[in-house]
Amino acid sequence: MNTTVDARGFSCPQPVLMTLDEITKVDTGEIVVLVDTDTSKENVSRAATSKGWQVKDVQEEGEGYRITISKD
Amino acid sequence: MSQLKNFFATRWGIIAVGAFIGAFAPLLQEWGNPGNMGICVACFERDIAGAIGIHRAAVVQYMRPEIIGFVLGSLIAAYLFKEFRPRVGSAPIVRFVLGAFAMIGALVFLGCPWRALLRFAGGDGNAIFGLLGLIFGIWIGTRFLKSGYNLGRADKTYTSVGWLLPLIMLGFFILMLIFPPIQGEAKNGILFYSAKGPGSMHAPLIVSLLVGLAIGFLAQRSRFCTMGSFRDLILFRQTHLFSGLLAFAVVAFLANLMLGQFHPGFVNQPVAHTMSLWNFGGMVLAGLAFALAGGCPGRQLFMAGEGDGDAAIFVLGMIVGAGFSHNFGLASSPKGVGPYGVVAVIIGLLVCLFIGFTMRKK
Numbered sequence: 001m002n003t004t005v006d007a008r009g010f011s012c013p014q015p016v017l018m019t020l021d022e023i024t025k026v027d028t029g030e031i032v033v034l035v036d037t038d039t040s041k042e043n044v045s046r047a048a049t050s051k052g053w054q055v056k057d058v059q060e061e062g063e064g065y066r067i068t069i070s071k072d
Numbered sequence: 073m074s075q076l077k078n079f080f081a082t083r084w085g086i087i088a089v090g091a092f093i094g095a096f097a098p099l100l101q102e103w104g105n106p107g108n109m110g111i112c113v114a115c116f117e118r119d120i121a122g123a124i125g126i127h128r129a130a131v132v133q134y135m136r137p138e139i140i141g142f143v144l145g146s147l148i149a150a151y152l153f154k155e156f157r158p159r160v161g162s163a164p165i166v167r168f169v170l171g172a173f174a175m176i177g178a179l180v181f182l183g184c185p186w187r188a189l190l191r192f193a194g195g196d197g198n199a200i201f202g203l204l205g206l207i208f209g210i211w212i213g214t215r216f217l218k219s220g221y222n223l224g225r226a227d228k229t230y231t232s233v234g235w236l237l238p239l240i241m242l243g244f245f246i247l248m249l250i251f252p253p254i255q256g257e258a259k260n261g262i263l264f265y266s267a268k269g270p271g272s273m274h275a276p277l278i279v280s281l282l283v284g285l286a287i288g289f290l291a292q293r294s295r296f297c298t299m300g301s302f303r304d305l306i307l308f309r310q311t312h313l314f315s316g317l318l319a320f321a322v323v324a325f326l327a328n329l330m331l332g333q334f335h336p337g338f339v340n341q342p343v344a345h346t347m348s349l350w351n352f353g354g355m356v357l358a359g360l361a362f363a364l365a366g367g368c369p370g371r372q373l374f375m376a377g378e379g380d381g382d383a384a385i386f387v388l389g390m391i392v393g394a395g396f397s398h399n400f401g402l403a404s405s406p407k408g409v410g411p412y413g414v415v416a417v418i419i420g421l422l423v424c425l426f427i428g429f430t431m432r433k434k
Contacts, residue, residue, distance in 0.1 A: 009162070009225025011366050011380070012300065013217060013307060020308070036228075038155050039295050042081045046312060063157065063228055 036064030090316035094323030107342025112187035127398035131269025141284020146377025158234030160381030171389020174361035180354030195336035205355030213363020234379030
């Protein structure tokens with residue numbers, strides 16, 4: 001099942017904190033993170049990668065991005 | 073375009089930008105800016121406050137083109153790379169207050185984080201206490217962040233909202249062209265200038281503006297942030313931003329050596345005092361305020377350039393804070409802290425703790 005983190009409207013470091021919170025909660029699987037700035041997109045991707053997660057997909061959505069990260 | 077975009081988000085990208093700023097700050101000093109103050113965002117915003125008469129400290133009045141360039145350079149980069157995102161509404165009044173107290177703290181130390189590093193890279197040992205204070209203030213901020221502190225969501229807004237601070241900066245620049253500084257004069261038209269002191273020391277207008285624009289452009293692309301460097305290191309053990317800060321400091325040190333601007337010691341350092349406790353204390357306040365507001369003063373200017381109206385409010389808070397600093401005798405001078413500087417730092421810390429403790433969601 002997909003969990004979604006809606007970090008739109010938040011600026012650094014909240015999107016990263018929210019993503020890392022979710023990562024510790026679910027441990028493995030797939031997480032969708034919604035952000036609305038390029039900075040947040042880069043930061044979330046960087047943080048997820050450093051925790052051993054993969055950035056599977058980044059799609060533009062509305063005024064922001066839908067980032068899908070996963071870990072088996 | 074997209075390849076370039078990726079480059080600045082990489083480790084080498086942020087290192088390159090840090091090195092660029094680290095090289096040009098000492099050069100600006102060589103070209104006329106005050107000692108160990110090639111670039112100081114807090115000092116330069118304070119000088120702008122003086123130029124428009126918000127305070128009347130005669131020695132620190134100048135419409136610094138670097139600050140104008142930071143905002144406009146970031147605006148240009150944001151538009152070129154389609155990152156201009158007008159947004160506002162994340163606790164603006166809190167950002168204003170944090171900006172004002174950040175400035176008050178920074179002026180007790182006599183410098184923003186950039187200048188703390190530049191002072192250190194120029195051999196000013198007092199900067200060590202400022203840097204330790206900065207790190208401690210940011211550390212307190214990370215405790216709040218860990219316990220759920222945040223300023224709430226911003227909302228997308230009209231394009232014109234994001235344009236207001238860049239337009240104010242453009243207006244300042246036009247004023248400067250209409251009323252340029254006249255050698256030895258304390259005023260031209262409606263703008264105040266310094267006949268002597270740090271405010272009278274500046275690189276040529278066009279040089280300051282061009283370097284400012286370049287730094288604004290590059291820093292928008294790379295998200296260079298001194299507060300974020302320490303915050304991410306403490307909070308996430310992440311060294312990305314920190315590597316930019318390190319490059320900034322190392323290159324500034326080497327540039328100072330080459331330019332003959334490295335003078336190690338504690339006494340008689342340019343625009344500095346030796347009261348270590350308050351060099352530390354002032355920066356604890358500034359560091360905490362930056363951490364709670366999500367960016368160092370430079371970063372706030374760059375975010376304001378890409379449409380962040382809340383960052384713009386923080387900038388205005390800093391400029392007004394400079395007014396309070398000098399009008400109320402809070403700012404330090406080479407003689408030491410101002411008569412009410414210590415009280416102001418304590419009040420500022422209490423206000424920041426109040427904000428930190430009461431704005432937590434979990």
